Amino acid sequence: MTAIQDLSKLCVHTITTKPWSVEEAAEAYSAAGVSGMTVWRDVYADRDPQAVGAMVRGYGLQIVALCRGGFFPHATAAGRQEAIEDNKRAIDEAAQLGAPQVVLVCGAAPGQALELSRRQIRDGIEAVLPHAEQRDIQLAIEPLHPMYADDRSAISTLGQANDMAEEIDSAHLGVALDVYHLWWDPDLEAQIERCGAADNLLAFHICDWKTPTTDLLFDRGLMGEGCIDIPLIRGWVEAAGFQGFHEVEIFSTVRWDSDQTEFLEEIKQAYLQHV
Ligand code: ZN
Numbered sequence: 001m002t003a004i005q006d007l008s009k010l011c012v013h014t015i016t017t018k019p020w021s022v023e024e025a026a027e028a029y030s031a032a033g034v035s036g037m038t039v040w041r042d043v044y045a046d047r048d049p050q051a052v053g054a055m056v057r058g059y060g061l062q063i064v065a066l067c068r069g070g071f072f073p074h075a076t077a078a079g080r081q082e083a084i085e086d087n088k089r090a091i092d093e094a095a096q097l098g099a100p101q102v103v104l105v106c107g108a109a110p111g112q113a114l115e116l117s118r119r120q121i122r123d124g125i126e127a128v129l130p131h132a133e134q135r136d137i138q139l140a141i142e143p144l145h146p147m148y149a150d151d152r153s154a155i156s157t158l159g160q161a162n163d164m165a166e167e168i169d170s171a172h173l174g175v176a177l178d179v180y181h182l183w184w185d186p187d188l189e190a191q192i193e194r195c196g197a198a199d200n201l202l203a204f205h206i207c208d209w210k211t212p213t214t215d216l217l218f219d220r221g222l223m224g225e226g227c228i229d230i231p232l233i234r235g236w237v238e239a240a241g242f243q244g245f246h247e248v249e250i251f252s253t254v255r256w257d258s259d260q261t262e263f264l265e266e267i268k269q270a271y272l273q274h275v
Contacts (some may be wrong), residue, residue, distance in 0.1 A: 001231040003272070004246075010271055011036030011064045011245035013205075014043045017260045018251075022052055030059035032264050036245045038065045039097060041090065053097035064101070064245045065140070065176075065203060066094040071107035072124030073117035073154060080120060083107070087128045095135040101202060102132070103140050103176050108154040117154035122164060125173065133172045140176035140202040141165060145184075147216055158182055158191035165200045177237065178205035178249065180220060183228040189236050196240025204237050206230055206275060207250045218253045222266060224274030234275060246275055 012034050014025050022043040029037055037056055044052045056063055069090040074080045087102075094102050106121045108114065125139065132139050143161040144153035155161050161175045175195050182188055195201045208226030213219050223230055234246070248267055255263050 001235045004275055005272075007033045007268065007271070008035050009244070009246050010034050010268070011038055011062075011247040012264070012267065013038040013067060013247060013249040014040045015067070016248055016250045016255075016267070017264065018256050020260055023055065026056045026059045026061060028261060028264055030061055032268060034061070034264075034268075036062045036064040036247070038067055038103075038247050038249070039063060039099060040067045041093065044093075044097075049093045049096035053099070057098065062245075063097055063099045064247060066090060066097060066099040066102050068103045068105050068142075069128075069139070070104035070121075070142075070153075073107045073109040073112065073120040075109050075112060080124065084124055084127045087124065088131045091128065091132050091135055091137050091139075094137045099137075101138040101140055103142050103203065105142055105144065106153050106155050108149060108151055110151050114149060114154045118160070118164075121154060122168065125164070125168060129168070129170055129173060133170065137172065138202055139173050141173070142176040142178060142203075142205075143181055144178075145181040157185055157187070158195060159185075159187055162191055162195050162198065162200065165195075166198055174200040174202035176203035176205060177201065178207075179228050179230055179233050180205070180207050180209060180249075183209060183233065188233070192233075192236045192240050196237075196242060201237065201240055201242045202244070203247060204234070204242060204244060205247045205249045207248065208274075215253070218251050220250045220252050222250060222255075223248070223270040225270075230275050246271070
């Protein structure tokens with residue numbers, strides 16, 4: 001892989017710099033030369049997404065996606081219906097923000113068979129897809145590492161995400177590939193190729209897997225700090241035709257406790273050296 005030369009495809013998720021408000025993040029990302037921002041719903045909470053979107057674009061940043069919708073499975077019909085309503089709201093918010101994509105962390109109901117959860121995920125996506133199509137928002141199924149199969153995602157592999165995207169078959173549905181969740185999969189290269197061939201590869205999320213990892217959720221590493229061969233996977237993703245942003249998504253209590261301006265500088269350097 002040829003090294004990345006510039007920051008034109010560098011996007012940062014707001015959760016990566018969680019201590020910052022969205023205004024602070026937009027100003028800092030822009031000053032650092034970052035090109036894109038993926039907005040997490042918590043940063044605008046009770047505010048007007050349209051105004052937040054305009055503010056972010058005012059700093060010259062492209063809004064890449066809204067994180068996140070999903071969590072469709074539920075033991076009760078009322079719970080599943082509430083999830084559908086919440087996903088419609090997320091789609092509305094994405095349209096207001098000017099985010100072209102909503103990332104789906106699809107969910108799982110603890111104690112319920114994964115196969116049933118996957119059926120409920122499919123039903124949920126099909127229920128909200130017309131809403132996404134009307135507003136021209138793309139939905140991206142993000143498979144999560146199997147350590148989250150109990151309560152966060154019954155979709156654990158890119159193969160399962162590809163199956164679902166191909167079965168539902170909409171121009172507004174595809175897949176988000178996160179190296180943290182999928183790096184271990186012996187079938188990854190073939191499934192990336194398949195995803196690209198079906199025109200379903202919508203997003204590329206990056207960070208690293210630390211050894212030992214001390215927390216299943218909040219110990220993600222900066223690119224280069226762990227064992228993931230990110231340039232190899234980027235090569236597969238580009239060979240599959242993906243030309244979108246490289247989205248840095250790091251949940252790390254250690255990093256959140258550090259100086260965010262210095263952390264952002266480290267992200268830039270790590271991006272240029274290890275992606
Ligand atoms: Zn991700």
